[in-house]
Amino acid sequence: MDRELISLKFTMLRNTTPGLRKVGWVFGALAVLATWAVAVLASGDQVRASALTLVLALWGLGAAIGPVLTSGAGVLRADYFALLPLPRAALGRGLLVSVLVSIASGFVLLALLAVVVHALVVAPATVVVVLVGAPLTWLLVVTLSRLVYGLLGAAMRTKLGVEIAGVQFGLMFAAWFAGWMIVQVAVQSIPRLLQDGLPEGPITTVVDALPTSWTVLAVDAAAGGDWSRAGLLLLALAAVDAVLVLATVPLLVPRGAAVEKRRRRRRSPGLVAGGGILPATQTGAVAMKEVRQWRRDAWRALESSTAVWTGAAIGVFAYLGGYTAPAAPFAGLIVAFMLGLSGCNLYGQDGSAVWQNVVGQDETSVRSDVHGRQWAMLIVFLPRAIVVTVPFLLLTQAWWTVPVLLAAIPAVFGAAAGAAILVSALGVSPGVDPRRRRGPNDANGNIALHVWIVLLLVPVTVLPTAGMIVWSQVSGEPALVVGAVVAGLLNGIAVAWALARVAIGYLATRMPDVFSRIRYGQVFRRSDDDAGLLSWIESTTLKGEQDLAKQKQKQREARLARAGR
Numbered sequence: 001m002d003r004e005l006i007s008l009k010f011t012m013l014r015n016t017t018p019g020l021r022k023v024g025w026v027f028g029a030l031a032v033l034a035t036w037a038v039a040v041l042a043s044g045d046q047v048r049a050s051a052l053t054l055v056l057a058l059w060g061l062g063a064a065i066g067p068v069l070t071s072g073a074g075v076l077r078a079d080y081f082a083l084l085p086l087p088r089a090a091l092g093r094g095l096l097v098s099v100l101v102s103i104a105s106g107f108v109l110l111a112l113l114a115v116v117v118h119a120l121v122v123a124p125a126t127v128v129v130v131l132v133g134a135p136l137t138w139l140l141v142v143t144l145s146r147l148v149y150g151l152l153g154a155a156m157r158t159k160l161g162v163e164i165a166g167v168q169f170g171l172m173f174a175a176w177f178a179g180w181m182i183v184q185v186a187v188q189s190i191p192r193l194l195q196d197g198l199p200e201g202p203i204t205t206v207v208d209a210l211p212t213s214w215t216v217l218a219v220d221a222a223a224g225g226d227w228s229r230a231g232l233l234l235l236a237l238a239a240v241d242a243v244l245v246l247a248t249v250p251l252l253v254p255r256g257a258a259v260e261k262r263r264r265r266r267r268s269p270g271l272v273a274g275g276g277i278l279p280a281t282q283t284g285a286v287a288m289k290e291v292r293q294w295r296r297d298a299w300r301a302l303e304s305s306t307a308v309w310t311g312a313a314i315g316v317f318a319y320l321g322g323y324t325a326p327a328a329p330f331a332g333l334i335v336a337f338m339l340g341l342s343g344c345n346l347y348g349q350d351g352s353a354v355w356q357n358v359v360g361q362d363e364t365s366v367r368s369d370v371h372g373r374q375w376a377m378l379i380v381f382l383p384r385a386i387v388v389t390v391p392f393l394l395l396t397q398a399w400w401t402v403p404v405l406l407a408a409i410p411a412v413f414g415a416a417a418g419a420a421i422l423v424s425a426l427g428v429s430p431g432v433d434p435r436r437r438r439g440p441n442d443a444n445g446n447i448a449l450h451v452w453i454v455l456l457l458v459p460v461t462v463l464p465t466a467g468m469i470v471w472s473q474v475s476g477e478p479a480l481v482v483g484a485v486v487a488g489l490l491n492g493i494a495v496a497w498a499l500a501r502v503a504i505g506y507l508a509t510r511m512p513d514v515f516s517r518i519r520y521g522q523v524f525r526r527s528d529d530d531a532g533l534l535s536w537i538e539s540t541t542l543k544g545e546q547d548l549a550k551q552k553q554k555q556r557e558a559r560l561a562r563a564g565r
């Protein structure tokens with residue numbers, strides 16, 4: 001079965017677009033060359049061993065984050081075989097083996113073989129240790145990648161799984177937004193690393209304790225004549241591999257849908273309507289419903305968690321960057337900004353449940369729905385922004401940032417909430433149907449245009465607050481500092497209200513069209529207003545969804561035609 005699954009994988013790869021894979025090959029080759037360069041350019045034996053343990057630990061970290069970067073199960077998805085009468089253990093093993101036989105895993109093995117350089121320098125006889133340890137480490141790293149993906153898939157409906165995925169997505173977005181801070185520190189540290197190695201202390205202790213370092217430690221032990229310790233390290237590495245394989249194989253096997261059992265509890269009508277916490281009005285009811293959805297829906301919860309970890313990661317980057325440390329308290333602004341990206345497809349995430357908005361529409365329901373969603377976003381994200389901001393403020397003691405934050409946070413939150421609801425209404429992109437969602441990205445469809453609009457709209461709409469902040473900081477007048485805070489609050493309220501008004505005007509006459517785009521992928525009635533920016537956004541996102549569906553259909557037909565020859 002393993003051979004058939006490997007053959008099926010490569011057949012599917014031949015019928016997919018190779019563009020992104022080729023980009024991945026380029027980055028993989030560069031990473032391999034960088035690993036070998038560290039082994040060759042290190043100044044001494046001890047320095048080389050220390051540097052290699054750090055680099056191999058980074059390869060293990062990359063394997064853990066890889067499932068998020070690829071956003072999927074790879075080529076062979078486990079649910080393809082759910083209805084086939086295959087032994088569970090054999091199928092899981094075959095899925096794992098199909099991952100081991102790939103170009104990406106080949107790059108991993110080539111990188112791990114860089115330890116050969118260290119072995120040849122310290123004692124040529126220890127190369128045999130590398131020839132055993134490198135494949136074991138390779139199996140460890142690749143299996144770890146599959147284990148993390150399996151855990152994410154199994155735990156997406158648990159709070160722990162959502163937080164794990166949120167950490168990974170947060171690191172990914174933080175690397176996109178502020179990776180230059182880490183790159184700068186890394187570039188400055190590489191010469192010192194190659195000259196002096198890792199400093200003695202907790203960092204070295206932790207890195208040496210990782211299984212990815214055990215091959216290097218085994219080489220050093222064998223070079224010192226302690227072959228028994230080298231053998232024990234390799235046996236321990238093999239044991240860790242066995243545990244990981246045994247844990248990974250069951251997670252890769254398709255399982256039946258689990259029936260979620262919840263403790264039944266009666267809810268008072270007032271609480272359901274929004275009473276008790278929020279006003280018992282239409283807006284309060286929508287806000288309460290949305291707050292529950294942000295907490296209970298795994299994909300909404302993932303987005304809110306990602307916002308927190310993105311802000312926290314960027315704050316850490318800034319704090320560790322030396323001269324950028326005073327900017328760390330502004331990490332809360334990143335959480336506010338991520339609100340716009342997290343909520344830019346709210347109606348699309350609801351799926352066909354938007355039908356309730358259609359059948360219940362009246363003269364006030366659309367306004368209540370739009371404002372209720374905005375209030376819910378603020379209720380969910382504002383405390384998280386404060387939680388991220390306060391620790392960095394205490395660590396850096398940069399108290400001058402307090403008035404700046406008091407002005408900027410309300411402005412960015414208002415702009416993000418307004419931009420999110422407007423883009424969500426105009427560019428509905430349903431993605432995977434809620435009943436079939438499995439991966440962490442399934443809830444969003446084609447939202448590239450949404451993201452760009454939010455990235456441009458939020459900074460432009462907070463320019464008045466930015467101008468007041470600069471003026472107040474340059475002049476130092478207390479009255480201007482207070483004026484900047486007031487201007488930020490008014491700016492946020494005005495932008496949120498104005499963009500919500502545009503969304504309300506759009507949805508008041510097009511709510512059935514929103515549902516038809518989600519349910520059928522098209523609009524059945526012709527709009528009277530085919531010109532203007534809003535219509536362009538609507539038509540562009542709809543055309544993108546339709547083109548993507550046609551492309552998938554053409555690929556499916558081409559595969560069937562080739563199979564019939």
